[in-house]
Structures are given as C-alpha cells and as structure tokens.
Amino acid sequence: METKLVKAADSVLDEAANILKRGGIAAIPTETVYGLAANAYDVEAVRSVFRAKGRPQDNPLILHIGSTEMLYDIAESVSPLALRLAESFWPGPLTMIFPRKPHVPAETCGGLGTAAVRMPNNAFTLKLIERCGFPVAAPSANTSGLPSPTSAAHVMADMNGKIPLIIDGGECRFGVESTVICFEGDDAVRILRPGAVTPEMLREYAHVAVDSGVLEKIDPGARVLSPGMKYKHYSPNAEVYILKGDTGSVSRFLKNERMNKTAFLGFGDEDIPDDVTVFPYGSTAGEQAENLFASLRAADAAGCAVVYVRMPETSGLGLAVYNRLLRAAAFRTIDTDGGSDAVL
Numbered sequence: 587m588e589t590k591l592v593k594a595a596d597s598v599l600d601e602a603a604n605i606l607k608r609g610g611i612a613a614i615p616t617e618t619v620y621g622l623a624a625n626a627y628d629v630e631a632v633r634s635v636f637r638a639k640g641r642p643q644d645n646p647l648i649l650h651i652g653s654t655e656m657l658y659d660i661a662e663s664v665s666p667l668a669l670r671l672a673e674s675f676w677p678g679p680l681t682m683i684f685p686r687k688p689h690v691p692a693e694t695c696g697g698l699g700t701a702a703v704r705m706p707n708n709a710f711t712l713k714l715i716e717r718c719g720f721p722v723a724a725p726s727a728n729t730s731g732l733p734s735p736t737s738a739a740h741v742m743a744d745m746n747g748k749i750p751l752i753i754d755g756g757e758c759r760f761g762v763e764s765t766v767i768c769f770e771g772d773d774a775v776r777i778l779r780p781g782a783v784t785p786e787m788l789r790e791y792a793h794v795a796v797d798s799g800v801l802e803k804i805d806p807g808a809r810v811l812s813p814g815m816k817y818k819h820y821s822p823n824a825e826v827y828i829l830k831g832d833t834g835s836v837s838r839f840l841k842n843e844r845m846n847k848t849a850f851l852g853f854g855d856e857d858i859p860d861d862v863t864v865f866p867y868g869s870t871a872g873e874q875a876e877n878l879f880a881s882l883r884a885a886d887a888a889g890c891a892v893v894y895v896r897m898p899e900t901s902g903l904g905l906a907v908y909n910r911l912l913r914a915a916a917f918r919t920i921d922t923d924g925g926s927d928a929v930l
C-alpha cells in the first residue's frame with residue numbers, strides 16, 4: 587500500500603473522513619502525539635489499527651470525541667466531577683475512563699467494561715471527528731513498543747506501506763501522551779498515566795492519587811488498572827540509562843564512562859566530551875517533554891548504542907517525562923553522585 591503524506595488543511599478533510607467512514611485508517615495530528623485513527627464503532631477498522639501497530643489485543647484504545655454529545659453516546663454515566671474536568675481541560679491532554687455503553691465494541695476497549703475518552707486540542711482533528719460523526723479510536727501512531735511519534739516524519743518511519751494516509755499537522759505541542767485518569771467515588775481521581783494535565787492541576791478539582799504503576803515496575807502477571815502499564819514502551823533500539831546527579835558529577839561520568847557511539851540528552855550546562863553525540867532535551871520539563879521521543883528516535887537513526895539521559899524533575903509535567911523515560915530505560919538508573927542500580 588502506498589502511504590500518502592498531506593498537510594493538514596480543510597481541503598483534505600473529505601478525503602480523510604471518507605477513509606475513516608469506509609473502515610480505513612489515517613494518522614492524525616493531536617497536541618500530544620500523532621494518533622492512528624479509525625472509526626471506534628467499527629470492529630474491523632479497530633482490528634486493523636491493532637495490526638498496523640503490532641499492539642496486544644488487550645490494550646484498549648482511547649476514543650477521541652469532537653463534542654460533549656459524543657461523550658454521552660459512549661459513557662453509561664458521567665459524574666458531576668467528570669463534567670467539571672471536561673469543561674476545564676477539554677479540548678486538551680486529559681483522558682478520562684467511564685463505564686461504557688453496550689454498543690461500544692469490546693474490541694476497541696481491550697475487552698474491558700470501560701472506555702477511555704478524550705477531546706484532542708487540534709483544529710484539523712476536531713473538524714475531522716465532527717465530519718465523521720463517530721468517535722475516532724486512536725492509539726499513538728508508533729509501532730508498538732517504540733517511542734511515540736511527535737512529527738509526521740516519525741509516523742512515516744513506522745507506518746510507511748501500512749496505512750493509506752498521514753496528515754501532517756507539524757510538530758506536536760506537548761510531545762508526551764495525554765494524562766489518563768479513572769474516578770474513585772465522587773471527589774477523587776487516580777492518575778494511571780501522567781501527562782500535561784498535572785497532579786497539581788487536578789488537585790484544584792479533586793483528591794488525586796498517582797497510581798504506583800506510574801513510577802514503579804509492574805510485576806509480570808500483576809493486575810493493573812490500565813493495561814498499557816504492563817507493556818514495554820517507548821524503547822529505542824539503543825540502551826537508555828537515566829543519569830541521576832548534579833551537573834558536575836554527570837559531566838565527570840560522561841568523561842570517564844562513555845563508550846563507543848554514546849548519545850547524551852542533557853540540560854545544556856554539562857561538559858560534554860567531543861565524541862559524545864548530543865541530542866535536544868532541555869532544562870525545563872516542557873522542553874524535555876517536547877524533545878524526549880524525537881531525540882530517542884534520532885539517537886537510533888544515528889546508530890547510537892547507548893543513550894544517557896539526565897533525570898527530569900518529578901513534579902508537574904516532569905512526572906510525565908520521568909514516567910516515559912523510566913520505561914525507555916527499562917528503569918536503569920545510574921546515580922552519578924555515587925552508587926548505581928545498574929551494572930554496566
């Protein structure tokens with residue numbers, strides 16, 4: 587199959603909508619990462635999304651909506667808290683989990699009795715969903731296990747020949763996937779995946795718990811609230827290590843411990859040996875979120891064997907960066923101030 591790449595514009599809305607209406611797939615831009623879109627109510631279309639990604643069948647998809655009416659077509663019930671969060675954060679990077687109505691296919695929801703819903707903040711994609719008239723199921727548009735795509739070129743690298751259309755909406759604003767929450771009673775939420783809607787932001791509306799799976803390894807076979815937590819994620823081919831320590835000790839580590847084909851993602855204030863390849867990262871969580879996946883992909887493309895990444899902050903958006911980085915690094919962390927969890 588030939589994969590066509592077109593710029594996001596009103597002139598391609600019809601073409602994209604027709605593909606989705608006929609049960610096909612198109613890659614779409616959102617403010618978080620690119621998604622692989624299909625009609626959420628069409629079981630065959632949803633199956634082809636799982637196939638294109640190589641995604642395990644029990645890992646449910648997020649249903650993307652263009653209006654609050656669509657939420658009521660999916661959710662069996664919507665609590666006053668959920669409605670308040672929708673009013674405050676939609677369109678935007680917040681995914682909420684609801685009990686689903688029986689007509690929402692089990693395949694879309696990984697066999698669960700719930701459905702994850704979000705309204706993305708991208709003008710083209712909102713128009714596309716409206717034109718389709720059905721919710722659009724869209725996992726991140728990467729091959730399962732690889733870093734999520736934050737540009738149309740990343741999608742092309744993974745999906746060329748597998749899908750008919752990629753809509754290029756430029757680089758994604760946030761660069762990490764949406765915050766996923768479930769509800770615990772009337773006034774509490776649990777964060778299953780951190781994102782740009784931070785725990786601090788949600789605390790203005792509800793009690794907030796951060797699930798232990800956000801920062802801890804999940805035991806194989808453990809029961810998890812969100813199936814995505816248990817799968818290998820965001821991993822480039824290179825081995826990723828998190829460097830935890832101050833700028834001086836990180837600089838000394840790079841000088842003494844670097845290997846052949848070493849890549850580094852830093853804050854910008856380190857001393858970096860000439861033979862270490864530097865990729866964009868940044869000193870703020872916002873920059874790090876924007877750059878992390880793209881730089882992991884670039885390090886792979888450059889043939890790097892090892893990627894050292896400085897540990898981000900663990901509050902605010904930093905929690906989302908750290909959550910993705912822990913998985914990319916398979917939790918390998920080196921304390922450059924002394925001590926190490928990993929044997930090199």
Ligand code: TXA
Pocket residue numbers: 616618619620621622645646647648679681683695698700701702706724725726727762763764765766778779811812813814815
């Ligand atoms: O920002 C995003 O959320 C992007 C863009 C494209 O919207 N989408 C995305 O989808 O990241 P995906 O499929 O890569 O991640 C969805 C996550 C998975 O971890 C999945 O397990 C979880 O959401 N999820 C989906 N439905 C769920 C449900 N009913 N219950 C619990 N977790 C669910």
Ligand code: MG
Pocket residue numbers: 725726734
């Ligand atoms: Mg994903």
